[in-house]
Structures are given as structure tokens and as C-alpha cells.
Amino acid sequence: MERHLKLLISLQEFDSLILEKQLIINGVPSKTSEAEVPLEKAQAVLDKMKQRHESLGKKKRDKERELDDINEKIMKLKARTAEIKTNKEYQAHLKEIESAEKERHALEDEILIVMEEIDVSSKEMRLEEARLKSEKVTLEVFREKLKGEVLEAEKELLTIREERTKIVDVIDREIYSLYMSLIESGNGIAVAEAKEGVCQGCNMNIPPQLFVEIKSNEEILQCPQCHRILYYKSDS
Ligand SMILES: [Zn+2]
Numbered sequence: 001m002e003r004h005l006k007l008l009i010s011l012q013e014f015d016s017l018i019l020e021k022q023l024i025i026n027g028v029p030s031k032t033s034e035a036e037v038p039l040e041k042a043q044a045v046l047d048k049m050k051q052r053h054e055s056l057g058k059k060k061r062d063k064e065r066e067l068d069d070i071n072e073k074i075m076k077l078k079a080r081t082a083e084i085k086t087n088k089e090y091q092a093h094l095k096e097i098e099s100a101e102k103e104r105h106a107l108e109d110e111i112l113i114v115m116e117e118i119d120v121s122s123k124e125m126r127l128e129e130a131r132l133k134s135e136k137v138t139l140e141v142f143r144e145k146l147k148g149e150v151l152e153a154e155k156e157l158l159t160i161r162e163e164r165t166k167i168v169d170v171i172d173r174e175i176y177s178l179y180m181s182l183i184e185s186g187n188g189i190a191v192a193e194a195k196e197g198v199c200q201g202c203n204m205n206i207p208p209q210l211f212v213e214i215k216s217n218e219e220i221l222q223c224p225q226c227h228r229i230l231y232y233k234s235d236s
Contacts, residue, residue: 001217005231007171008179008220012191014164019188021153021160028146035142039135046128053121060114067107074100175220179229186228194223194230202226 077097084090168176182190192201194214199206204225206214214221215232223230 001231002219004172004175005217005220005229007167008175008191008229009231011164011167011171011179012189014160014167015183015188015190017160018157018164021157024153025150028150031146032143035139039132039139042128042132042135046125046132049121049125049128053118053125056114056118056121060111060118063107063111063114067104067111070100070104070107074104178220182228186226190228192223192226192228192230194232199223199226199228199230201228201230206230 074097077093077100081090081093084093171179179190186201189201192199194200194206194211197206197208197211198204201223202225204223206223210221210224213219214230217232221230222228
């Protein structure tokens with residue numbers, strides 16, 4: 001194989017690897033924010049539960065205050081019983097006590113219901129807190145995994161770039177600038193395989209005569225369509 005063609009193939013291999021490693025590194029922010037979604041959702045659910053829990057607590061305190069008031073009212077009513085003179089007044093007085101006691105019963109029932117609701121809400125909150133905790137652990141594990149992948153990619157990039165420099169140092173300047181301009185125009189692919197008469201860079205058919213020449217791998221030849229440098233990989 002022609003020396004420069006061989007160098008170009010290696011250069012392309014290194015550049016494809018560099019691109020691949022950079023994709024891993026650049027993908028970290030979006031992967032992280034995607035992984036944060038379940039945690040954010042769990043947090044939002046918990047916040048809502050806490051709000052509801054607080055309002056239930058307030059409802060309970062309000063009802064208890066009302067109950068205190070009604071108890072005081074009943075106590076005062078009963079204390080006044082001895083002062084009542086007529087039977088008519090007495091009947092009215094008893095009715096007032098009775099209705100206050102009814103009110104007290106209703107309040108006591110309401111307080112019981114609220115207490116049950118608070119109990120359920122506490123249990124739900126504990127479950128959600130556990131879920132949030134586990135989401136946090138999952139996220140932390142994922143972050144560590146990404147961190148490891150980035151460190152690995154950065155380490156590999158150093159080695160790849162070193163190897164790449166060795167090639168750049170010995171390659172013909174003109175060929176290198178052609179390669180670099182093709183990298184730019186070809187979305188990171190400047191050197192492509194010619195396989196079964198087809199350019200693997202753009203999938204277009206290569207004229208038969210050109211394909212014959214490419215097969216010998218003795219010249220730097222370009223695809224007439226995408227201009228990428230073509231080479232032939234023999235089965236052996
Ligand atoms: Zn092509």
C-alpha cells in the first residue's frame with residue numbers, strides 16, 4: 001500500500017476515535033440532566049405531600065380550638081343551670097346545651113377523620129422519602145459511572161492524540177491539508193473504504209475504471225461524488 005494512503009487510514013482511525021471519545025465527554029451534561037428527572041419528580045411529589053400534610057395539621061388545630069370553645073360554652077351553660085327559675089326557661093336552656101353537645105360530637109368526629117388522614121399522609125410521606133432517597137443513590141451511582149467514563153475517555157484521548165501527532169509529523173503537508181479539509185466537509189470522515197464498487201462515505205457507485213485503480217491502493221484517489229479519499233480492503 002502507498003505510504004501516505006496507509007498514514008491517512010491510520011489518521012482517520014485516530015480521528016474517528018477522538019470524535020467518539022469527545023462524544024462521550026460532551027454527552028455528560030444531557031445524560032446527567034436526563035438522569036435527574038426521576039429525582040426531581042419524586043421531590044415534587046414529596047413537596048406536594050408535605051404541603052397537604054401541613055394543611056391537615058392546621059385543619060386539626062383549628063378544629064381542636066373550636067372544640068375547646070364549645071367545651072367552654074357547655075361548661076358555662078351548665079354552670080348557669082342553677083340560676084334558671086321558670087320551667088320554660090329551663091327547657092330552652094336544656095335545648096341549648098343539647099345542641100352545643102351535638103356540635104361537640106360533630107367536631108370530635110371531624111377531628112378523628114383528620115387524624116386518620118394525617119396518619120395516612122405520614123405513611124405516604126415516609127414511602128415517598130424512601131423513594132427519593134433511593135433515586136438519589138441511583139443518580140449518584142450514575143454520576144460516578146459517567147465520571148469514570150469521562151476519565152477513561154480523557155486518558156484514551158491523550159494516548160490517541162499522541163499517536164496522531166506522530167503521523168502528522170511525517171505526513172506530507174499538502175496531503176494533510178487535503179485530509180483536514182475533507183474532515184471538515186465530510187462530517188469527520190475524510191477517508192472511506194471502497195467496497196464492492198461503492199464508496200462507503202456517500203454510498204455512491206464508483207466508476208469501474210476508478211475502482212480498479214483504487215483496488216491497487218497505490219495512489220491517493222478521491223470519490224467523484226463526496227471527494228473522500230478511498231482505499232480498498234482486501235479480504236486477506
Ligand atoms: Zn463518496
